[in-house]
Amino acid sequence: MLTRKQHELICFINDRLNETGVSPSFEEMKEALDLKSKSGVHRLISALEEREFIRRLPNRARALEVLRMPERGDAKVATPAKADKSTPRPSSLPSPANDVVEIPLHGRIAAGTPIEALEGSTMLPVPAALLGSGEHYALEVAGDSMVEAGIFDGDFALIRRTDVARDGEIVVALIDDSEATLKYFRKEGAMVRLDPANRSYDAQRYRPDQIRVQGKLAGLLRRY
Known part of the structure; x- marks a missing residue:
């Protein structure tokens, strides 16, 4: 079983990877989970990594891969995305504005x-x-x-x-x-x-x- 925050974090990471193909930054994770510092994000990621829900990709800064998602019986927590659920998700993936730099x-x-x-x-x-x-x-x-x-x-x-x-x-x-x-x-x-x-x-x-x-x-x- 995952804690509520662990569940929120893996859902947020998974949603971002599905939408953009790039894992969110630690700052984005901190804000999405309403944490006071990025050290809390590090602890949550380490816990998810120990439980083999995610892994860090070698030789790539902050790159994460979701290995598996929690089972349906785990804590039911809404993902941190603040989008209106009544708005359908577009079929084509959006081009991330902040995830690519020149x-x-x-x-x-x-x-x-x-x-x-x-x-x-x-x-x-x-x-x-x-x-x-x-x-x-x-x-x-x-x-x-x-x-x-x-x-x-x-x-x-x-x-x-x-x-x-x-x-x-x-x-x-x-x-x-x-x-x-x-x-x-x-x-x-x-x-x-x-x-x-x-x-x-x-x-x-x-x-x-x-x-x-x-x-x-x-x-x-x-x-x-």
Whole structure:
């Protein structure tokens, strides 16, 4: 049996997924359930996850999947949607206004030998669920040196802007202010080492003054 709030939350998530294909944000869940803080949402989601009603999708911020719905005998609670029940639901799915954002697409970035990172004015629509806080941009991946990290030629790397990185993070590194590459960032003594995720490629070593971190990998988009 689920608690009333757990039941309300899974119904709200399920309705939103059916309508838009994108799970609601924690802020939207907090408001829909009239909770005082998002920590309450986290507790409810963890409880539903433990009971195997939902699961979090890996490598995607806030993305949830409903595995099963409560049985009819569970607490009968109206879903938090405030729409007038007398109004029929449209047959076609609406285009969500707030669940897709556009971020700048700045050309192609090497996942092998460094190539120039091209600046451009093209915008790329991205599901908001793939992005966290901060400013983001996208780069199209060229090359195969990150395939063992699940990053393939033609993927769109979603990058959160930052100029700092910790060991082991995948970053956009600008080399000598002219070329950019997508690699694991590591410090090796007085040097900076950029590691590929493909055994066919060697690590690249540079002086710290040769490298500027321009962002960290936040997510991926792939076309099929």
